[in-house]
Amino acid sequence: MLSTENENNPNRGGSLPKVRAAVDPLPEDSREFEIDEEFLDDLRELIQIRSTASIINILSDLHSPDIADIIDNLDSEDRLFIFELLDDETASEVLLELDEKVREDLLERLSHLRIRDIVDELDSDDAADIVGGLSDEVAERVLDDIDKEDSQTLKELLRYPTDSAGGIMATEFVSVNKNDTIQKAIQRVRKMLKEIGEIYNVYVLDEVGILVGFIPVRDLIVHNPRRRVYKVMESEFHSVDVLTDQEEVANIMKKYDLITVPVVNTKGEMLGKITFDDIMDVIHEEAEEDIQKFAGIAGTELVSHGVWDISRRRMPWLAIAFLGQMISAVILSSFHESLEKIIASAFFIPIIMAMAGNAGIQSSAVVIRGLGTGEIWEGMLVKRMIKESGVAITNGLVFAMSIFLVGWLWIDDALFGLVLGFSLLTVIASATVVGATIPFILTRLKIDPAVATGPFITTSNDALGLLIYFAALSLLYL
Amino acid sequence: MLSTENENNPNRGGSLPKVRAAVDPLPEDSREFEIDEEFLDDLRELIQIRSTASIINILSDLHSPDIADIIDNLDSEDRLFIFELLDDETASEVLLELDEKVREDLLERLSHLRIRDIVDELDSDDAADIVGGLSDEVAERVLDDIDKEDSQTLKELLRYPTDSAGGIMATEFVSVNKNDTIQKAIQRVRKMLKEIGEIYNVYVLDEVGILVGFIPVRDLIVHNPRRRVYKVMESEFHSVDVLTDQEEVANIMKKYDLITVPVVNTKGEMLGKITFDDIMDVIHEEAEEDIQKFAGIAGTELVSHGVWDISRRRMPWLAIAFLGQMISAVILSSFHESLEKIIASAFFIPIIMAMAGNAGIQSSAVVIRGLGTGEIWEGMLVKRMIKESGVAITNGLVFAMSIFLVGWLWIDDALFGLVLGFSLLTVIASATVVGATIPFILTRLKIDPAVATGPFITTSNDALGLLIYFAALSLLYL
Numbered sequence: 001m002l003s004t005e006n007e008n009n010p011n012r013g014g015s016l017p018k019v020r021a022a023v024d025p026l027p028e029d030s031r032e033f034e035i036d037e038e039f040l041d042d043l044r045e046l047i048q049i050r051s052t053a054s055i056i057n058i059l060s061d062l063h064s065p066d067i068a069d070i071i072d073n074l075d076s077e078d079r080l081f082i083f084e085l086l087d088d089e090t091a092s093e094v095l096l097e098l099d100e101k102v103r104e105d106l107l108e109r110l111s112h113l114r115i116r117d118i119v120d121e122l123d124s125d126d127a128a129d130i131v132g133g134l135s136d137e138v139a140e141r142v143l144d145d146i147d148k149e150d151s152q153t154l155k156e157l158l159r160y161p162t163d164s165a166g167g168i169m170a171t172e173f174v175s176v177n178k179n180d181t182i183q184k185a186i187q188r189v190r191k192m193l194k195e196i197g198e199i200y201n202v203y204v205l206d207e208v209g210i211l212v213g214f215i216p217v218r219d220l221i222v223h224n225p226r227r228r229v230y231k232v233m234e235s236e237f238h239s240v241d242v243l244t245d246q247e248e249v250a251n252i253m254k255k256y257d258l259i260t261v262p263v264v265n266t267k268g269e270m271l272g273k274i275t276f277d278d279i280m281d282v283i284h285e286e287a288e289e290d291i292q293k294f295a296g297i298a299g300t301e302l303v304s305h306g307v308w309d310i311s312r313r314r315m316p317w318l319a320i321a322f323l324g325q326m327i328s329a330v331i332l333s334s335f336h337e338s339l340e341k342i343i344a345s346a347f348f349i350p351i352i353m354a355m356a357g358n359a360g361i362q363s364s365a366v367v368i369r370g371l372g373t374g375e376i377w378e379g380m381l382v383k384r385m386i387k388e389s390g391v392a393i394t395n396g397l398v399f400a401m402s403i404f405l406v407g408w409l410w411i412d413d414a415l416f417g418l419v420l421g422f423s424l425l426t427v428i429a430s431a432t433v434v435g436a437t438i439p440f441i442l443t444r445l446k447i448d449p450a451v452a453t454g455p456f457i458t459t460s461n462d463a464l465g466l467l468i469y470f471a472a473l474s475l476l477y478l
Numbered sequence: 479m480l481s482t483e484n485e486n487n488p489n490r491g492g493s494l495p496k497v498r499a500a501v502d503p504l505p506e507d508s509r510e511f512e513i514d515e516e517f518l519d520d521l522r523e524l525i526q527i528r529s530t531a532s533i534i535n536i537l538s539d540l541h542s543p544d545i546a547d548i549i550d551n552l553d554s555e556d557r558l559f560i561f562e563l564l565d566d567e568t569a570s571e572v573l574l575e576l577d578e579k580v581r582e583d584l585l586e587r588l589s590h591l592r593i594r595d596i597v598d599e600l601d602s603d604d605a606a607d608i609v610g611g612l613s614d615e616v617a618e619r620v621l622d623d624i625d626k627e628d629s630q631t632l633k634e635l636l637r638y639p640t641d642s643a644g645g646i647m648a649t650e651f652v653s654v655n656k657n658d659t660i661q662k663a664i665q666r667v668r669k670m671l672k673e674i675g676e677i678y679n680v681y682v683l684d685e686v687g688i689l690v691g692f693i694p695v696r697d698l699i700v701h702n703p704r705r706r707v708y709k710v711m712e713s714e715f716h717s718v719d720v721l722t723d724q725e726e727v728a729n730i731m732k733k734y735d736l737i738t739v740p741v742v743n744t745k746g747e748m749l750g751k752i753t754f755d756d757i758m759d760v761i762h763e764e765a766e767e768d769i770q771k772f773a774g775i776a777g778t779e780l781v782s783h784g785v786w787d788i789s790r791r792r793m794p795w796l797a798i799a800f801l802g803q804m805i806s807a808v809i810l811s812s813f814h815e816s817l818e819k820i821i822a823s824a825f826f827i828p829i830i831m832a833m834a835g836n837a838g839i840q841s842s843a844v845v846i847r848g849l850g851t852g853e854i855w856e857g858m859l860v861k862r863m864i865k866e867s868g869v870a871i872t873n874g875l876v877f878a879m880s881i882f883l884v885g886w887l888w889i890d891d892a893l894f895g896l897v898l899g900f901s902l903l904t905v906i907a908s909a910t911v912v913g914a915t916i917p918f919i920l921t922r923l924k925i926d927p928a929v930a931t932g933p934f935i936t937t938s939n940d941a942l943g944l945l946i947y948f949a950a951l952s953l954l955y956l
Contacts, residue, residue: 037857065733072853097733099853186699199696200678200737218677218695221664254762255543255575257755259678259737276754277735280761284732287765288847294772295843296836303844303853307868314840315873318906321832322877326884328828339824346817346824350806350940353828354799357835357936358774362792365773366781369766375550375577375781379515390785395793399800406804428796458835462828 033066040073047078056085064090068097071106072304080109092121095130099304107134112141120146123196125170125278128157165249166242168282169263169272172196175203176229178212183225189217200259203270204233211262211270213237239264242271249274250282251374290372293450294365296321317456324459328353328466335470338477344411345473348403348420349466352427355399356465357458359428360435363388364457367439368449381440385433392432393425400425415476423472427465434461511544518551525556534563542568546575549584550782558587570599573608577782585612590619598624601674603648603756606635643727644720646760647741647750650674653681654707656690661703667695678737681748682711689740689748691715717742720749727752728760729852768850771928772843774799795934802937806831806944813948816955822889823951826881826898827944830905833877834943835936837906838913841866842935845917846927859918863911870910871903878903893954901950905943912939 046055059067059082067086071079071094083106086094095103095118107115107130115134119127119142131139131154143151153171160166174192176185185202193199202220204213213233223232239262240249253261253276263272285300292300296317301310332339332349339345367384370376376384400421407417435457439449524533537545537560545564549557549572561584564572573581573596585593585608593612597605597620609617609632621629631649638644652670654663663680671677680698682691691711701710717740718727731739731754741750763778770778774795779788810817810827817823845862848854854862878899885895913935917927 036855063734189696190700193696193700217699218667218671221695221699222668222671254755254758256541257758259754276737276758277732280732280735280754280758283758283761284765284851287762287769291765291769291772291843291847294769295839297840297843301844303848307865307872310844310865310869311872314837314869315876317840318833318836318873318877321836322829322880325829325832328832329825332825332828333822336821336825340818340821343814343818344811346827347807347810347814349824349827350810350831350944351800351803353831354803354806354937354940355796358796358799359792361773362775362795365769365775366779366788369769370781373762377514387785387788391788391792394785394789395796398793399796402800459832462832466828 033062035066035069035073040070043070044074044078047074047081052085055082059085059090064093065097068094072099072102076105076109079106083110088117089121092118092126096122096126099302100133101302101304101309103130104133107138112138112145116142116145120150123170123172124150124153124157125168125272128154128167132158132162160242163246164242165240165244165246165263165274166271168246168249168278169242169274171272173203173262173270173273174199174201175205175270178204178206178228178230178233180229181225182215182220182223182227182229182232185215185229186220186225189220198275200275201273202229203262203273204229205270209270210268211237211239211264214262237262239270240274241266246282247286247372250279250286253279254283286372290369290450294361320456321459324463327463331463331466331470335474338470338474341477342416342473344413344416345470348407348469351403352423352465352469353462355424356427356431356461359392359395360431360457360461362435363391363432364435364439367436371439371443371449378440378443381437384436384440388432388436389429392429395432396425396428399428419472419476420469423465423469426468426472427461430464430468431461434464511540513544513547513551518548521548522552522556525552525559530563533560537563537568542571543575546572550577550580554583554587557584561588566595567599570596570604574600574604577780578611579780579782579787581608582611585616590616590623594620594623598628601648601650602628602631602635603646603750606632606645610636610640638720641724642720643718643722643724643741643752644749646724646727646756647720647752649750651681651740651748651751652677652679653683653748656682656684656706656708656711658707659703660693660698660701660705660707660710663693663707664698664703667698676753678753679751680707681740681751682707683748687748688746689715689717689742692740715740717748718752719744724760725764725850728757728764731757732761764850768847768928772839798934799937802941805941809941809944809948813952816948816952819955820894820951822891822894823948826885826947829881830901830943830947831940833902834905834909834939837870837873838909838935838939840913841869841910842913842917845914849917849921849927856918856921859915862914862918866910866914867907870907873910874903874906877906897950897954898947901943901947904946904950905939908942908946909939912942 043055043058046058062070067082067090071082074082079102083091083094091114095106098106110118115130115138119130122130127150131142134142143154146154157166157169157171172192172195174185174188174196176188189199189202199217201214201216203211204215206212213230213235214237215229215233219232238252238256238258240252242263242265249261252258253274258276260273260275262270263274264270289300297313298316299313301313305313367376403424404417404421407420408414411417438457442449521533521536524536540548545560545568549560552560557580561569561572569592573584576584588596593608593616597608600608605628609620612620621632624632635644635647635649650670650673652663652666652674654666667677667680677695679692679694681689682693684690691708691713692715693707693711697710716730716734716736718730720741720743727739730736731752736754738751738753740748741752742748767778775791776794777791779791783791845854881902882895882899885898886892887895889895916935920927
């Protein structure tokens with residue numbers, strides 16, 4: 001949101017933002033932009049009549065992330081039309097902010113020369129993301145066309161797994177030798193500022209390129225320019241290996257409040273750096289992924305995905321639930337005598353299933369997230385089990401009592417109420433413990449515990465719950 | 479993770495880290511620390527025998543967030559013992575990183591004088607968080623004891639809602655007048671560095687305190703020291719109103735990759751600033767909250783919570799599920815004739831419920847998160863409904879066909895198979911659409927859509943699904 005200096009700004013509330021009035025050192029025309037249907041309709045109309053000048057005027061007034069928001073919400077043709085109106089620098093910034101699906105679509109329709117010009121504008125990490133998403137053929141043509149050194153760097157970056165430190169680092173950073181002076185460091189920053197833009201730390205290397213410390217840029221203006229950097233640098237620092245998983249990098253940066261973290265190889269040589277903005281995206285993405293796994297969506301579903309893409313991502317978990325509940329159907333059919341004898345037993349199938357499912361999801365959610373963020377580790381299994389058992393028994397008893405009363409008063413059969421109560425207690429207890437245990441087991445097997453969630457734990461707990469319920473029923477009634 | 483310069487570092491792998499060997503400008507002893515049960519057991523032993531010197535040695539070698547991790551995992555007595563060994567500065571850093579529950583417990587057992595000394599070390603935003611968590615009586619005594627100006631600032635900060643920009647901002651920032659020189663700005667940074675520590679931007683105010691621009695600290699070393707700041711400052715900038723919700727602040731900072739954002743009042747006067755590290759915590763917390771709501775946990779359950787606290791947070795959703803499934807039980811009992819006539823109809827209760835529940839959760843998860851992050855907005859309702867209907871019909875048809883075959887081949891009744899297929903198609907379709915619609919309705923009613931998730935949508939879809947299934951059955955068979 002841009003701050004508004006002038007409360008009576010005439011541009012506020014208009015359906016289309018106007019061009020910035022004048023170039024003046026004092027702000028007078030910044031205002032917030034929020035995309036809505038009305039704005040999009042107006043824009044579509046302008047595109048329809050090919051009113052290029054007006055569109056350029058509108059766009060020149062917006063930040064790149066806002067332009068990306070707009071493009072995300074246009075159809076394929078309009079998208080391309082708008083994008084082709086952007087200069088290379090803006091286009092490069094917009095491309096990075098686009099929804100993955102939209103970016104793919106757009107890149108397929110751009111010439112490799114335009115892509116090359118855009119890639120030229122980007123930092124190495126972003127350039128690698130873009131090139132990595134191109135078809136092999138186009139990627140090769142782009143890599144052939146750009147500066148040889150850049151091309152070399154990109155090829156190296158593309159070798160690292162996408163979700164490793166190497167996959168998200170930028171190779172641009174400012175470094176000095178430990179025997180250099182502060183003055184030299186200041187000169188380096190001045191020189192690199194034109195190339196890099198954002199500089200927070202100057203890294204200090206020894207004679208053979210090993211990272212030995214760093215100096216925050218703000219400290220450069222504090223120290224005597226003639227001092228040697230190793231005398232004033234921070235020699236204790238955090239770094240990550242180039243193959244560290246991005247979630248681990250995010251945990252470290254979040255834990256120690258790091259604005260950047262240097263990426264090193266096993267020898268300790270500095271290869272690149274990761275900045276807070278990359279990590280904010282990672283924290284967001286990882287949480288999004290976990291949420292979608294919980295909700296039973298395979299891969300990552302984006303708002304912009306079409307019907308078929310969405311359907312394809314939701315189908316697998318529905319299929320697992322379908323097959324899992326076939327097991328429940330078989331269990332029920334094997335107890336059909338009990339069902340026929342006490343038809344009321346069927347009335348309580350939903351409640352047994354729902355309590356098993358929910359109790360399991362609750363305990364698994366906490367354990368899975370805890371394992372992901374490092375708050376829970378493998379050695380805590382026993383301690384966690386004891387705690388979860390306590391919770392299971394507490395909650396189980398409350399609902400067991402309730403359902404006993406329901407069974408007794410509604411169905412008018414105290415014995416049936418007892419069976420219901422006993423079953424529900426056992427079901428809640430076992431579902432809670434199963435929900436908390438499975439993530440530990442998967443972690444030990446080096447499988448991402450988040451895959452176990454949602455439909456998977458629910459489905460198995462449903463079947464387990466029904467088995468307990470009907471086994472108890474038939475023991476007592478047959 | 480601290481980088482390891484020396485691969486053969488003798489401290490690696492030892493169960494307890496040793497004291498850092500020497501104070502040397504070149505690093506030689508940094509290594510990663512990971513908490514585990516063995517370490518905790520050894521530490522507990524040292525606490526048992528009150529081996530204060532060894533414990534101080536161990537702690538002096540660790541970063542504050544690591545010490546916080548350790549304290550989080552000790553019991554109440556050991557916790558206090560360790561904490562009392564820390565100097566005020568370390569104690570203040572550790573306190574901020576502690577699990578909320580552990581912090582509360584610790585603060586209750588510290589003297590108000592110790593709390594005052596710790597609060598004195600903190601930036602205003604962190605100090606306000608700590609004081610805000612104290613009992614009224616202790617808070618008052620602490621506020622009476624600290625510097626009068628600080629006390630005033632804290633009281634003001636405590637008036638803002640905890641999850642607003644005002645609630646998370648720090649009032650410490652470096653500002654200059656727009657007519658000051660770059661030299662003056664450099665002097666301000668030098669002076670404030672001792673007080674503030676982290677400075678990324680110098681804010682530029684006009685004569686009456688209105689924020690008119692900013693200069694990144696790194697730019698100070700680039701410009702001629704005699705130039706006036708308004709000539710070189712960035713005059714277009716993002717700011718947030720002091721009452722903006724923290725999730726909105728996080729979205730803005732993430733979208734525009736901001737390292738800090740100034741907080742202003744309606745007049746445009748600068749009140750404070752919010753930094754990327756606060757926002758990384760917000761992004762994490764908001765995602766955690768959403769995940770827990772999905773999993774049916776009320777409030778926020780922490781790993782450190784005890785049995786009763788956990789039970790209390792999980793009980794409400796279980797109760798909603800319990801009551802909701804009572805409706806399902808009533809629906810089933812009202813169709814008991816169909817159940818008695820075709821006992822096989824009970825076998826498929828689980829599958830109808832599971833498909834309704836899962837389809838609803840899938841569509842609601844995407845809409846809820848989209849509404850939260852701004853990728854989906856209210857005006858998109860119709861467009862979203864069309865898309866979700868497409869998905870619902872596609873997936874519905876696949877599983878309708880499957881269950882038709884099951885009903886036909888297993889139960890040997892093609893008509894029953896048809897009823898099953900028709901019911902499942904209708905159930906999946908309605909559950910998907912209901913799941914996607916409810917979040918829009920709640921947003922319109924200004925209710926956080928995330929409360930609608932998990933057990934709530936699942937439970938209502940379960941009941942709806944069973945109603946459709948048995949209504950279809952009785953229409954055809956009675």
